[in-house]
Amino acid sequence: xxxxxxxxxxxxxxxxxxxxxxxxxxxxxxxxxxxxxIEAARAMKTSDARLVAEWATDETLFxxxxxxxxxxxxxxxxxxxxxxxxxxxxxxxxxxxKFVAAYRFERQIRSLxxxxxAGHPDPRHWIKHEDWPEDAWPLRKSFxxxxxxxxxxxxxNFIKAEGEGVYEIPVGPVHAGIIExxxxxxxxxxxxxxxxxxxxxxxxxGIEKRFEALSWTEGVKLSGRVSGDTTVAHALxxxxxxxxxxxxxxxxxxxxxxxxxxxxxxxxxxLGDIGAICNDAAFAFLLYQLSRLREVILRTNxxxxxxxxxxxxxxxxxxxxxxTPDGVKEILSELDSLSGEFERLIVIYDENPSxxxxxxxxxxxxxxxxxxxxxxxxxxxxxxxxxxxxILSPFPPYDRIIPRMAVLQTGxxxxxxxxxxxxxxxxxxxxxxxxxxLPEGKISVRFDPPPADRAGFAVVEGWRGEIVYWxxxxxxxxxxxxxxxxxxxxxxxxxxxxxxxxxxxxFPLCNKSFNQSYSGHDL
Amino acid sequence: MNIIYPAAVEVLQFLILLFxxxxxxxxxxxxxxxxxxxxxxxxxxxxxxxxxxxxxxxVLAENASxxxxxxxxxxxxxxxxxxxxxxxxxxxxxxxxxADIIALVALFTISRFFTALAGLDIGTAFGGMGSSREKTxxxxxxxxxxxxxxxxxxxxxxxxxxxxxxxxxxxxxVLRPSLAFALLAFVLITLAETGRIPVDNPAxxxxxxxxxxxxxxxxxxxxxxxxxxxxxxxxxxxxxxxIASFFPWGIAAAGDIAFLPVTTVLLLFKLIxxxxxxxxxxxxxxxxxxxxxxxxxxxxxxxxxxxxxxxxILE
Numbered sequence: 001x002x003x004x005x006x007x008x009x010x011x012x013x014x015x016x017x018x019x020x021x022x023x024x025x026x027x028x029x030x031x032x033x034x035x036x037x038i039e040a041a042r043a044m045k046t047s048d049a050r051l052v053a054e055w056a057t058d059e060t061l062f063x064x065x066x067x068x069x070x071x072x073x074x075x076x077x078x079x080x081x082x083x084x085x086x087x088x089x090x091x092x093x094x095x096x097x098k099f100v101a102a103y104r105f106e107r108q109i110r111s112l113x114x115x116x117x118a119g120h121p122d123p124r125h126w127i128k129h130e131d132w133p134e135d136a137w138p139l140r141k142s143f144x145x146x147x148x149x150x151x152x153x154x155x156x157n158f159i160k161a162e163g164e165g166v167y168e169i170p171v172g173p174v175h176a177g178i179i180e181x182x183x184x185x186x187x188x189x190x191x192x193x194x195x196x197x198x199x200x201x202x203x204x205x206g207i208e209k210r211f212e213a214l215s216w217t218e219g220v221k222l223s224g225r226v227s228g229d230t231t232v233a234h235a236l237x238x239x240x241x242x243x244x245x246x247x248x249x250x251x252x253x254x255x256x257x258x259x260x261x262x263x264x265x266x267x268x269x270x271l272g273d274i275g276a277i278c279n280d281a282a283f284a285f286l287l288y289q290l291s292r293l294r295e296v297i298l299r300t301n302x303x304x305x306x307x308x309x310x311x312x313x314x315x316x317x318x319x320x321x322x323x324t325p326d327g328v329k330e331i332l333s334e335l336d337s338l339s340g341e342f343e344r345l346i347v348i349y350d351e352n353p354s355x356x357x358x359x360x361x362x363x364x365x366x367x368x369x370x371x372x373x374x375x376x377x378x379x380x381x382x383x384x385x386x387x388x389x390x391i392l393s394p395f396p397p398y399d400r401i402i403p404r405m406a407v408l409q410t411g412x413x414x415x416x417x418x419x420x421x422x423x424x425x426x427x428x429x430x431x432x433x434x435x436x437x438l439p440e441g442k443i444s445v446r447f448d449p450p451p452a453d454r455a456g457f458a459v460v461e462g463w464r465g466e467i468v469y470w471x472x473x474x475x476x477x478x479x480x481x482x483x484x485x486x487x488x489x490x491x492x493x494x495x496x497x498x499x500x501x502x503x504x505x506x507f508p509l510c511n512k513s514f515n516q517s518y519s520g521h522d523l
Numbered sequence: 524m525n526i527i528y529p530a531a532v533e534v535l536q537f538l539i540l541l542f543x544x545x546x547x548x549x550x551x552x553x554x555x556x557x558x559x560x561x562x563x564x565x566x567x568x569x570x571x572x573x574x575x576x577x578x579x580x581x582v583l584a585e586n587a588s589x590x591x592x593x594x595x596x597x598x599x600x601x602x603x604x605x606x607x608x609x610x611x612x613x614x615x616x617x618x619x620x621x622a623d624i625i626a627l628v629a630l631f632t633i634s635r636f637f638t639a640l641a642g643l644d645i646g647t648a649f650g651g652m653g654s655s656r657e658k659t660x661x662x663x664x665x666x667x668x669x670x671x672x673x674x675x676x677x678x679x680x681x682x683x684x685x686x687x688x689x690x691x692x693x694x695x696x697v698l699r700p701s702l703a704f705a706l707l708a709f710v711l712i713t714l715a716e717t718g719r720i721p722v723d724n725p726a727x728x729x730x731x732x733x734x735x736x737x738x739x740x741x742x743x744x745x746x747x748x749x750x751x752x753x754x755x756x757x758x759x760x761x762x763x764x765x766i767a768s769f770f771p772w773g774i775a776a777a778g779d780i781a782f783l784p785v786t787t788v789l790l791l792f793k794l795i796x797x798x799x800x801x802x803x804x805x806x807x808x809x810x811x812x813x814x815x816x817x818x819x820x821x822x823x824x825x826x827x828x829x830x831x832x833x834x835x836i837l838e
Contacts, residue, residue, distance in 0.1 A: 169648040169731075176728040190655075191813060280732075282724040282810030288559045354721060355809040362812075504652065505813045508729040 004047055004072060004079045011043035012036060019082065019455075023244040027457045029069075029080040037083040038093040041070065044081070045098045049074040050374035053468055053485040054095065054105035056113040060087075060141045061474050062453070066115050068092045069483075070102070071457075071468065076392045078457065080470075091116040101374040101490050112139045112208075127201040127522060130154030138209050145209055161187035161194045169504065173202045180518035184507075191503040196496050203522040211471075211482035216242055216449045217316055219479060223469070224311050226484055227520035232258075232265045233462025234484070234520075235314040240395065241469040242316055245456035248447050252439040254318035255396045260331075260434050261310045261319075263427040266463040268297045270420040270427075271342075273515050277417050278349065280509045281358040289345050293338060300334055318444025328435050339428050346421055359414040363510030365498040366411055375494045377465015377487045378419045379514060383411035389461035401433045411498075413513040423463075452477045464488065464517065486520030528780060533607060533616045540606035544759035545569035545752070547794055554802040569755060576748035584645045584741055594641040595742065595749040598634040602753040602760065605630045611763045612786050614685035615777025623682040624672050627764075628665065631716070634753065635661055642738030649730050653737025656813065660722070660734065663820035664715045667708055670827030674705035675768045677834050684767060685777075692771035700837055704830030706769045711823035713765065715816070717758045720805040722816060732810070762797045766790070 005028050009016055015036050019029035032040050044051075052071040059067055065086040072079050085092050094117040095102040106117035107126035114137035128138070131151050137143055160168075166189050173181035181202040187194040207226055211219055223238035224231040236258055243250065250258075275290030298308040304327045305313050313320050323331075349355065365375070370383035380387045388405050390398045406422030408415040450456070455472040465487030474480030495514050499507060549566040556563035583592070607618035608627050622630070639657050642650035676682045678699060679690035691702075715722045718735040727733060730740065739750050767774060773789030775782040811819060 167648065167651075169652070171731065176730055278809070280729065282720050282727065283808075284555075284726070285559045285806055288561055292560070352807075352809065354807075354811065357815070358809050358812060503813060505732040507731050509732075 004044065004049055004074050004077050007047045008040065008043055008079065008081075012040060016040075021453055022080070022455050022457065023247075024457070027078045027080060029082055029455070031082050031084075034083045034085060034092060037068070037070075037081070038095065038098070040081045040083075041095045041098045044072045044079070047074060049079070050371070051095070051099035051101040051105075052078065052374070052466070053470075053483065053489070054102050054109065055470070055483045055485075056085075056109045056115045056139070057472060057481040057483075058113065058139065058141045059084075061476075061480060066090055066113065068109070068115060069470070070095060071470070078393070078459065080457070085115055090114060091118045093118055094120040096120055099374065100372055101493065104489070104493065111137075113137055114140060124156065127204050129201055129204075130156045138206060143209075145206060145213075156199060158185045158199070159187070159195060159197050163189070165189050166194065173199075182518050186504060186507070188504055191505065193499055193502055193504060193507070196499045196507070198492060198496060200492065200518060201522050203519045205519075205523065207523045208482060208484060211479050214479060216479065217447065219471075219482065220314065220316055221312055223482075223484070224314070226523065227486055227488075227517040228309065228311075229269055230265065230462045230464060230467070230486070230517065230520065231309050231311045232261045232314060233460050233467050234486075235312070236262060237458050237460040237462075237467045237469040238471070238482075239314055239316050240458035240460060241456035241471045242450060243447070243456075244458060245450035245454045245471065245473065246448055248317055248445065250318040250445060251442045252396065253322075253441045254443045254445075256434055256438050257319045257321070257323065257443065258314055259397050259401075260431060261305070261313060262460070262462070263431050263434075264297060264301060265310065267338075267424050267427045267431075268294050268301075269463040270424045271297070273512075274349070274417055274420055274424075276515070277359070277413065277509065277512050278355060280512045281355055283352070283355050286345060286349060289341075293341060293345075296334065296338065300330065304330065315444065315447075317447035318442070320444075322443045328438065332432065332435060335428050335432060339425070342424060342428075349417075349421075356414070358506075358509065359417060359513075360410075360412055362413045362506050363498045363502055363513060364410065364412045365494050367409065369497045370411065370494065373490060373493050373497065375465075375491050377461075377463075377491065378416055378423065379465065379487075379491045379494055381405065381407050382415035382419045384409045387466065389459045389466050393459060397434060397437070401430050401437070403427070403430050413509055416513040449473075449477055462487065464515075464520075465491065484520075484523060486517055486523075488516035488518070488521040491516050492521055528778060529613075529615060529617050532613050532775075532783070533618060536612045536616065537603070537607060539611065540603070540756055540759060542570075543794075544756040545573060547759050547762070547798065548755045550795070550798045551758075551801055554798055555806060558802055558806040573748050573752050576743075576751065577745050579744040581744035581746055586646060587741075588644050590637065591641045591644045591741075592746070594637045595746040595753075597637050599749040599753045601630045601634040602756045605760055606756060608684065609760055609763050610684055610688050610767050610771075610774055611790065612783065613775035613777065613779070614688050616685075619683070619685050624676065624684055624687070625669070625682055627684070628668055628672070631757070632661070632665065638735075638738050638750070641742075645741045647741065649733070649737045649740050652731075653734060653740070656734045657738060660715055660816060660820070663817060664712050664823070667820055667824035667827050668712045668716070670824060670831060671705045671708040671712065672768070674701050674827060674830035674834060677831065678702060678838075688767050688771040688774050689776070691768075692774060693776060699834075701830045701834035702769060704826045704833060706765075708823045708826035708830065709765055709768070711819060711826070713761045714804065715820055715823070717761055718754070719758075719801065721808040721811045722819065724810050762794060765797070766793050 017031040022029040049072040052073045054070040057067045069082045106120050109115050111125040111128035133152050136149050169186040171184040173183045183199040185197045220235050220238055224235040226234045271290045271294040275287035279287035301310050302308045305321045365383045367384040370385050386407050403426045406419045450473050452475050458469050460467045468485040470483040472481045546566050548569045553563040608622045639654040642654035679687040723734040775786045
């Protein structure tokens with residue numbers, strides 16, 4: 001089987017120049033001339049790769065224009081294609097026609113970096129709302145975030161449907177429940193949804209820009225706040241990226257503890273989600289029972305790690321907290337009672353016909369669409385995509401303690417709920433295994449900031465799916481750019497597709513089964 | 524028989540309706556909490572909610588017409604009048620002569636009609652959506668409701684509620700299959716009419732899934748208080764109507780003042796049981812998909828028709 005790298009070099013020949021500043025070395029970076037960027041994407045498409053992320057960097061401090069990077073993946077292999085755009089002509093050929101997932105990445109590049117994806121079918125801004133001045137590009141080095149920005153008038157044109165009986169339902173950005181803000185525009189006839197369009201960006205906080213003003217060790221705190229429910233996975237991805245750059249190897253015990261926290265985060269969030277899905281079908285019993293189990297996990301986190309969500313417990317070079325042998329015993333006994341109660345509740349979920357009627361065949365994301373959009377995480381696994389970074393590109397201890405991947409074919413609400421159920425069971429199993437093989441020793445090593453002009457890349461399977469960090473050091477060894485790709489950035493596209501053919505009152509249930517992060521997407 | 528006694532009972536019944544309805548809703552919520560393994564906010568929480576709303580200011584949309592402002596009073600009034608017609612404590616009350624069971628159904632229909640209009644009046648997408656859904660349910664539930672009621676009327680040979688209670692409670696006890704069918708139909712219709720699970724979710728905050736709540740989303744302050752209160756009264760009245768039509772034993776005969784304490788205790792007992800039944804249904808079922816409603820209310824209609832048929836064939 002030819003790897004992405006081989007097929008890339010065979011298609012692009014001598015034009016592809018390999019980059020030596022990229023860490024870890026397993027992730028190859030190829031420079032290509034701008035005019036061959038689209039060809040590179042074509043080569044990736046024919047090799048059946050998916051687009052992981054696309055982003056731009058401002059290289060002013062290196063005395064260059066802009067770099068546009070696109071990351072592709074197939075199985076365990078990640079490959080980054082990089083091209084340059086000069087300051088006087090900030091543009092690059094769009095990849096949207098090859099990879100649907102590029103659609104929003106490129107709109108975002110245009111909005112925030114001011115680099116034009118030439119030939120992109122949608123000229124509207126993304127993340128940056130219409131009341132921003134056209135020439136305010138926050139990710140450029142020349143942009144000063146401390147100055148207020150004038151408010152301008154602008155309009156966002158939603159896709160309209162016309163015809164007899166067609167009407168529009170605007171929902172949000174402020175919702176009646178305690179959830180994050182996001183706008184949904186439905187075009188409907190009666191109760192049938194013709195089209196759903198999302199408009200996000202209401203929780204844009206300038207996180208990527210903020211990274212550039214922080215030191216390497218402060219950065220981990222910010223990454224832990226990208227999406228509050230995924231704090232461990234984000235901090236871990238950031239740490240792994242910068243540790244790759246410096247060759248820092250945390251001790252084994254730290255790796256085990258990181259994985260332990262990652263799995264506990266997964267269990268807690270999945271428990272909450274399964275309950276919330278049931279609650280949206282008005283089956284509140286499971287919500288309250290599963291919330292109670294989730295609360296048990298969170299309180300134990302608080303006792304053992306000093307924080308309910310284990311925020312700031314993963315640090316560059318290791319972890320901030322050790323656990324005692326008593327703590328290990330406490331987790332093990334808690335898992336016993338948890339898994340017993342969980343199984344009893346799952347029987348109720350599984351055997352209630354009225355609930356089953358709601359979750360089956362609702363909000364189907366077909367395997368074809370899932371592949372085309374490049375979705376990740378449980379959304380992908382519920383639509384027969386075998387993607388899990390813990391298994392495909394494992395880091396210790398996942399190379400020794402291997403989770404089983406739960407893959408379902410139907411892609412409906414039930415499949416997304418059931419993948420979570422299987423993952424809770426699996427996480428409980430591997431936590432037991434981790435605690436039984438927990439190595440002794442130190443929990444952290446010294447972390448030295450990386451040298452100038454390097455880039456680090458890391459993927460971590462958070463509970464929503466694959467989290468990607470790409471961090472670049474500037475000419476003085478500072479953070480020049482930190483690209484964050486939460487799974488939500490690609491999975492939000494899937495919500496729009498999954499809703500076709502459903503009725504308006506089923507949308508909340510479909511949406512909850514995806515439960516993507518607004519904060520992680522808007523950044 | 525003097526005139527003061529029935530009038531006094533009517534007033535008493537009216538007061539019971541006003542104050543017991545929120546307590547009954549509180550009881551249902553309390554049971555629901557217990558069934559889900561939670562502690563409850565107590566029996567009086569709905570009362571406190573209503574009082575809170577009365578203290579709050581009304582926020583009116585700029586384009587709200589008189590229909591929007593008038594509807595809460597009409598809904599409250601119509602529901603309260605319905606409370607005077609149904610024999611909750613005693614038969615032969617002054618108001619019960621003014622309206623029979625068909626007029627009673629019409630009273631509920633009027634308040635629903637105006638609520639739907641008010642939902643449309645503001646012009647928000649949610650209001651229109653709620654009104655459209657509510658009328659869909661109404662068009663299916665009302666015929667089924669009338670059929671179920673006709674079955675009971677056939678048994679008692681009258682559409683007057685007092686007469687119906689008299690025949691069943693004070694006549695000879697017969698097991699009637701027609702009434703069993705009608706009761707089944709009535710339970711299904713009650714769930715739909717009062718917006719309970721599996722038809723509507725009274726506790727939801729999801730605008731897109733709401734039915735009744737979607738119509739009244741724009742209400743606030745005393746308007747919302749009146750509508751909420753009327754909604755609670757409606758649940759209470761449907762329960763009382765079910766009791767009067769199917770389990771009337773214990774409702775006092777006209778002028779039987781000595782029996783009233785027994786009636787009250789029995790009523791309390793029946794309401795407690797009705798609450799348990801309702802909560803069992805609501806806890807055990809998920810809300811059904813909107814388009815399943817036609818099947819749900821269709822089966823209610825079918826049960827009611829079976830009741831009618833079995834009356835003619837068997838009785």
